[in-house]
Amino acid sequence: MSVLLWVVLPYVALTVFVLGHVWRYRYDKFGWTTRSSQMYESRLLRVGSPLFHFGILVVALGHVGGLVIPKSWTEAVGVSEELYHLSAVVLGTVAGVATVAGLVILIYRRRTVGPVFTATTRNDKLMYAVLGLTIALGLAATVVANLVGEGYDYRTTISPWFRSIFTFQPEPALMAGAPVLFQLHALSALALFAIWPFTRLVHMLTAPVGYLTRPYIVYRSRDEGRPAAKRGWEPSR
Amino acid sequence: MRVMAQLAMVMNLDKCIGCHTCSVTCKQAWTNRAGTEYVWFNNVETRPGQGYPRTYQDQERWRGGWELNRRGRLKLKAGGRVRKLFSIFANPLMPSIQDYYEPWTYDYDRLFSAPMQADTPVARPRSLISGRPMKISWSANWDDNLAGDPSPDPVLRKVSDQVKLEFERAFMFYLPRICEHCLNPSCVASCPSGAMYKRSEDGIVLVDQDRCRGWRMCVTGCPYKKVYFNHRTGKAEKCTFCYPRVEVGIPTVCSETCVGRLRYIGLVLYDADRVAEAAATPSERDLYEAQKSVLLDPHDPEVIAAARASGIPEDWLDAARESPVHRLIFEYGVALPLHPEYRTMPMVWYIPPLSPVVDVLAKTGHDGEDAGNLFGAIDALRIPVGYLAELFTAGDPEPVRAVLRRLAAMRSYMRRLNLGREPDESIATAAGLRGEQVEGMHRLLALAPYAERYVIPKAHAEQGAQLEELGCSLDYDGGPGMTGPFGEASGLPAPVAVENFHALRERQTGENLDDADELRGRVNLLNWDGKGTPDGLFPRRKK
Numbered sequence: 001m002s003v004l005l006w007v008v009l010p011y012v013a014l015t016v017f018v019l020g021h022v023w024r025y026r027y028d029k030f031g032w033t034t035r036s037s038q039m040y041e042s043r044l045l046r047v048g049s050p051l052f053h054f055g056i057l058v059v060a061l062g063h064v065g066g067l068v069i070p071k072s073w074t075e076a077v078g079v080s081e082e083l084y085h086l087s088a089v090v091l092g093t094v095a096g097v098a099t100v101a102g103l104v105i106l107i108y109r110r111r112t113v114g115p116v117f118t119a120t121t122r123n124d125k126l127m128y129a130v131l132g133l134t135i136a137l138g139l140a141a142t143v144v145a146n147l148v149g150e151g152y153d154y155r156t157t158i159s160p161w162f163r164s165i166f167t168f169q170p171e172p173a174l175m176a177g178a179p180v181l182f183q184l185h186a187l188s189a190l191a192l193f194a195i196w197p198f199t200r201l202v203h204m205l206t207a208p209v210g211y212l213t214r215p216y217i218v219y220r221s222r223d224e225g226r227p228a229a230k231r232g233w234e235p236s237r
Numbered sequence: 238m239r240v241m242a243q244l245a246m247v248m249n250l251d252k253c254i255g256c257h258t259c260s261v262t263c264k265q266a267w268t269n270r271a272g273t274e275y276v277w278f279n280n281v282e283t284r285p286g287q288g289y290p291r292t293y294q295d296q297e298r299w300r301g302g303w304e305l306n307r308r309g310r311l312k313l314k315a316g317g318r319v320r321k322l323f324s325i326f327a328n329p330l331m332p333s334i335q336d337y338y339e340p341w342t343y344d345y346d347r348l349f350s351a352p353m354q355a356d357t358p359v360a361r362p363r364s365l366i367s368g369r370p371m372k373i374s375w376s377a378n379w380d381d382n383l384a385g386d387p388s389p390d391p392v393l394r395k396v397s398d399q400v401k402l403e404f405e406r407a408f409m410f411y412l413p414r415i416c417e418h419c420l421n422p423s424c425v426a427s428c429p430s431g432a433m434y435k436r437s438e439d440g441i442v443l444v445d446q447d448r449c450r451g452w453r454m455c456v457t458g459c460p461y462k463k464v465y466f467n468h469r470t471g472k473a474e475k476c477t478f479c480y481p482r483v484e485v486g487i488p489t490v491c492s493e494t495c496v497g498r499l500r501y502i503g504l505v506l507y508d509a510d511r512v513a514e515a516a517a518t519p520s521e522r523d524l525y526e527a528q529k530s531v532l533l534d535p536h537d538p539e540v541i542a543a544a545r546a547s548g549i550p551e552d553w554l555d556a557a558r559e560s561p562v563h564r565l566i567f568e569y570g571v572a573l574p575l576h577p578e579y580r581t582m583p584m585v586w587y588i589p590p591l592s593p594v595v596d597v598l599a600k601t602g603h604d605g606e607d608a609g610n611l612f613g614a615i616d617a618l619r620i621p622v623g624y625l626a627e628l629f630t631a632g633d634p635e636p637v638r639a640v641l642r643r644l645a646a647m648r649s650y651m652r653r654l655n656l657g658r659e660p661d662e663s664i665a666t667a668a669g670l671r672g673e674q675v676e677g678m679h680r681l682l683a684l685a686p687y688a689e690r691y692v693i694p695k696a697h698a699e700q701g702a703q704l705e706e707l708g709c710s711l712d713y714d715g716g717p718g719m720t721g722p723f724g725e726a727s728g729l730p731a732p733v734a735v736e737n738f739h740a741l742r743e744r745q746t747g748e749n750l751d752d753a754d755e756l757r758g759r760v761n762l763l764n765w766d767g768k769g770t771p772d773g774l775f776p777r778r779k780k
Contacts, residue, residue, distance in 0.1 A: 219437045
């Protein structure tokens with residue numbers, strides 16, 4: 001069971017994530033967009049959207065810090081477990097609350113503003129459900145662990161399991177012993193990764209950082225970007 | 238010197254009757270789709286008026302175009318790269334659908350499905366955004382012919398307040414607008430994804446639909462608000478200068494269908510290395526001259542040599558020498574750019590209207606076409622001139638006055654000829670022209686022969702290997718033979734069928750009517766049930 005949950009599922013989800021994006025980029029560049037609804041309504045969006053996006057960016061950075069960087073590294077530079085934990089909980093809670101607040105405003109807007117609701121597809125609704133669940137479970141796991149218990153050191157269990165996936169030497173036992181809320185959070189995150197390439201979340205992968213370095217005016221020749229005819233022989237009839 | 242070619246347009250406002258034919262034909266050709274209901278790549282607005290979207294010219298509010306920073310260098314008025322990326326999650330400067338107008342349709346089905354009743358059933362308007370019944374309160378041309386209240390007009394506010402009432406009685410005119418296809422496009426500069434580009438062959442500004450990610454910064458960046466957000470596909474769309482048409486040498490839809498024959502299309506050559514420098518000219522009032530100085534003289538041997546070195550083909554150089562646009566800007570000096578103070582170097586030019594002056598003069602009982610009266614009136618009627626100057630020369634009345642004097646001289650000079658009198662060279666000289674130039678200008682402006690109005694060189698097949706889709710199979714990856722994975726709106730867009738436009742050109746420019754024999758074996762469309770494509774549905778291709 002733990003092999004299925006913590007080895008098979010992660011690899012399936014990550015494979016779908018990678019191949020799904022390749023497939024989508026190849027066949028559906030035209031559908032690769034933020035599908036912004038700002039034209040319809042911008043008063044709520046101006047509060048909710050930055051709150052959610054900046055929140056989730058900090059949360060994502062926090063996950064990189066907690067999952068990717070081994071505990072031994074931070075201790076080598078003199079960051080004690082208490083200090084790490086305190087900063088992670090404080091920063092994580094602030095960012096988490098901002099994210100949830102933003103998400104609540106955005107979902108409220110999506111439901112109540114007529115044109116925005118009309119423009120919402122079933123795909124969007126599924127994505128919102130999985131995304132909301134993942135965020136809620138993550139926040140719940142942190143809050144419960146720190147309020148009820150006296151904190152959970154995921155850097156000795158979850159983080160090594162996470163890294164073991166990417167070094168292709170998976171250690172499911174590490175994860176099997178983690179608290180249930182953390183397990184559920186990880187599972188819903190895997191579900192999110194699996195549906196990611198097929199939702200509007202793809203816009204994250206094309207965040208326009210290249211804008212910072214490119215020249216302002218773009219010139220392009222007429223030929224560029226036109227689909228080329230297939231090479232080779234015509235099939236015989 | 239890096240010589241580049243630019244397709245440019247001139248519109249003669251004196252001949253615009255505000256019929257909106259250009260807008261309607263453009264809409265039917267390009268924006269009759271879901272998501273673009275509110276979009277008019279071409280619109281005609283009455284000046285003074287609020288414009289479309291409302292008050293788009295108020296750059297203190299919308300912050301489109303460029304401005305100079307403290308060191309005198311160009312910067313985007315809405316903020317630079319870092320600021321753009323930080324406001325990417327909610328663009329504070331984007332017009333809402335209400336600033337354009339909420340598009341609607343009518344509940345036509347009610348007319349048929351309503352039960353028998355005493356009152357005639359009516360088709361109520363329904364919003365195309367929310368689908369609900371709505372009250373129509375604004376549209377793209379709601380303030381046509383000074384309807385409603387033109388006082389929020391940002392240009393009008395710049396002309397002093399005390400003359401406003403008198404001014405409203407004095408005149409109005411129409412201003413058709415398309416994308417300016419600027420030399421220094423701020424929409425392109427604003428696009429975070431790099432999806433917008435200026436075509437190096439002909440300077441047309443386009444959006445790559447495959448690379449646009451819907452960040453919406455181009456809408457803010459364009460001071461003319463001529464980039465639109467398709468709210469269904471989530472991508473930006475804009476006027477394409479009808480590139481599939483001009484590539485085969487036929488004019489844009491708006492030009493072709495203009496009943497007043499007021500649009501001119503031709504090439505100009507410009508020095509791409511000097512654009513940024515000219516756009517950064519310190520004084521706004523010098524920008525009109527700076528913009529002219531970037532354009533090159535296609536008769537100058539030095540320019541021709543540099544153009545050849547830049548790879549501009551010989552027939553394009555011929556077209557540049559024949560260009561009506563170049564003649565109207567330089568030889569006759571009557572075409573002015575729209576809002577040069579936005580520093581984008583717009584390439585759709587306008588001949589300001591003389592008719593308000595003539596009208597006012599005629600109302601006071603004077604001879605509106607007498608040279609002396611007209612010249613005097615142009616100088617005396619500082620209100621229309623001030624308004625026109627705010628539109629075309631960043632508020633400098635002198636160039637506008639000079640243009641109006643030339644147009645006035647043409648009227649008076651040609652009237653003498655029409656009445657069989659001797660030509661009066663002094664009228665031409667008073668406007669800085671020669672008699673034969675006035676006659677040439679009259680031919681171009683008043684007669685406006687088709688072949689002189691539109692001098693459009695064809696795109697070169699050797700440059701655009703993919704222009705020809707003839708004989709290319711349709712079942713390549715993502716080609717029209719395949720349907721996208723997410724329905725018809727997904728997948729690669731179907732390439733524009735250039736051969737259709739060749740056929741169109743053949744039909745529009747061919748001399749002979751088709752032989753009656755040609756119709757034998759053809760399908761009568763009235764009997765066609767719309768299923769399949771039976772033999773004879775399309776005419777045979779001519780050898």
